[in-house]
Amino acid sequence: MTLSETQVWLLIAALTVMGLLVKGIGPAFVGGRALPRRASGVIALMAPALLTALVVTSVLSDGRQLSAGADTVGVAVAGCLLLLRVPLLWACLAAVVVTAGLRLLVG
Incomplete structure (x- = not known):
């Protein structure tokens, strides 16, 4: 939908x-x-x-169907770091780095 x-x-x-x-x-x-x-x-x-x-x-x-990509992994990394009580700024920074790294590797 x-x-x-x-x-x-x-x-x-x-x-x-x-x-x-x-x-x-x-x-x-x-x-x-x-x-x-x-x-x-x-x-x-x-x-x-x-x-x-x-x-x-x-x-x-992605607008048409459920999908997982680099941004999904980045959000998961941030969520895990926040559960470990890492400060919000560092969790967001880690999510950005992971997402950018995956996008760079995948293409």
């Missing part, structure tokens, strides 16, 4: 509005009371989940 540029921007706008509505309407219905713990947890995890979905589809897709 390929989306046109207009469809992609409409999808981004719809997701933005949905996120704003959930964050705005929830507290309005609850009033001055604190949100239930479970609802707070879901709301707090929405943004990271959407960001993760966008990154995964961006990294693993």
